[in-house]
Amino acid sequence: MGLEIIQIVEDDHSQAKLLDQILRQASFRTNVAFDGPSAMQDVWRIKPSLIVADDNLPGLNGREMCKRLRQDPSTKHIPFIVLSGYSSEERRVEALDSGADDFIVKPYGAAELVARVRALLRRTQQGQGQEEELGEDLALTENLYAVEYRGRKLILSTEEWKTLRRLVGSVGSVVPREELSTLLWGNDALLHDGEMDRCMEQLNTKLTGEGPAVGSIKIVPGGFRLLLPSSEKSDVLPAR
Numbered sequence: 310m311g312l313e314i315i316q317i318v319e320d321d322h323s324q325a326k327l328l329d330q331i332l333r334q335a336s337f338r339t340n341v342a343f344d345g346p347s348a349m350q351d352v353w354r355i356k357p358s359l360i361v362a363d364d365n366l367p368g369l370n371g372r373e374m375c376k377r378l379r380q381d382p383s384t385k386h387i388p389f390i391v392l393s394g395y396s397s398e399e400r401r402v403e404a405l406d407s408g409a410d411d412f413i414v415k416p417y418g419a420a421e422l423v424a425r426v427r428a429l430l431r432r433t434q435q436g437q438g439q440e441e442e443l444g445e446d447l448a449l450t451e452n453l454y455a456v457e458y459r460g461r462k463l464i465l466s467t468e469e470w471k472t473l474r475r476l477v478g479s480v481g482s483v484v485p486r487e488e489l490s491t492l493l494w495g496n497d498a499l500l501h502d503g504e505m506d507r508c509m510e511q512l513n514t515k516l517t518g519e520g521p522a523v524g525s526i527k528i529v530p531g532g533f534r535l536l537l538p539s540s541e542k543s544d545v546l547p548a549r
Contacts (some may be wrong), residue, residue: 313358313430317341318348318374319392320366328422335423345369349377353488354495357428361422364393364404372407379408382478383471383492388429390416397462413457463523467491468504469512475528476535485532509533 315337319325322343329339340355342348345368352360360378362371369377371391378384388411391404396414396490404412410429413422471493476484488504513526527534 314338314340314355315358315426316348316352316355316362318343318345318359318366318371320344320360320363324363325374330418331422332361332426334480335426337426343367345371345374345433349374350491351411352378353492356384357387359388359390359426359433361392361426364395365399372404372409375404375409376423380478381475383474386433388433390425390429465512466508466516468508469515472508472512473535476533480535480537482505483534485530487532489533493502510534 315332317325317328317332317339319328319341320343325341325343326414329341332339340357342351345362345366347368348360348362348366349369351357360374362374364371366374371393375389375391389409390411390413391407391409392413392415393400393404394415401412410433411425413425421487446478472489475489475492486505491509493505509526509528515520516524516526522538524535524537527536
């Protein structure tokens with residue numbers, strides 16, 4: 310342990326600096342954000358090993374962040390610690406109900422914080438190449454970049470794999486183009502607009518190719534939507 314990246318989310322700059330120093334002294338790498346929306350973009354981009362977030366953040370508080378990340382198959386397993394200036398049982402329960410793994414009340418001791426971080430990382434270490442079940446008929450095998458669905462196996466590129474993982478987590482709902490671009494290319498997302506369209510076209514061809522279609526990707530205003538055969542609709546445009 311010691312090479313993991315910890316995402317810090319704290320709007321108080323002095324507190325953020327203190328957290329950063331504590332975790333770096335414990336041999337962790339860190340990334341700091343000062344509000345919820347920026348932190349979400351960071352998490353999708355770098356996939357940190359653990360998140361430490363203040364509960365009271367501008368734009369999106371710690372509990373709301375945790376709820377959203379738990380709904381995304383690509384981030385739902387990331388350990389999440391909520392920091393709070395409130396010690397009430399109600400606030401603690403709300404944080405844990407949102408999906409948080411731990412709740413630490415401010416002020417906290419540096420040794421306790423590091424110990425909790427290390428304990429969470431130990432408990433959540435996952436083996437490589439685990440197969441992830443995503444619904445009754447769909448399984449993604451991460452180390453093969455393959456999708457197996459009702460007996461059909463599709464070999465995907467890295468971009469197609471990441472895109473499908475995200476779309477599968479919101480079947481029937483719109484996933485914003487900007488979010489997918491940031492997921493694939495981070496800060497260079499704006500340079501890959503055409504590449505995004507090609508990725509969608511190739512992935513759609515694989516989903517609707519030979520044999521029974523296992524799903525289809527539709528272009529909608531502002532993003533993309535994955536539809537399975539049972540949820541096909543005719544009010545959206547086909548992917549280019």
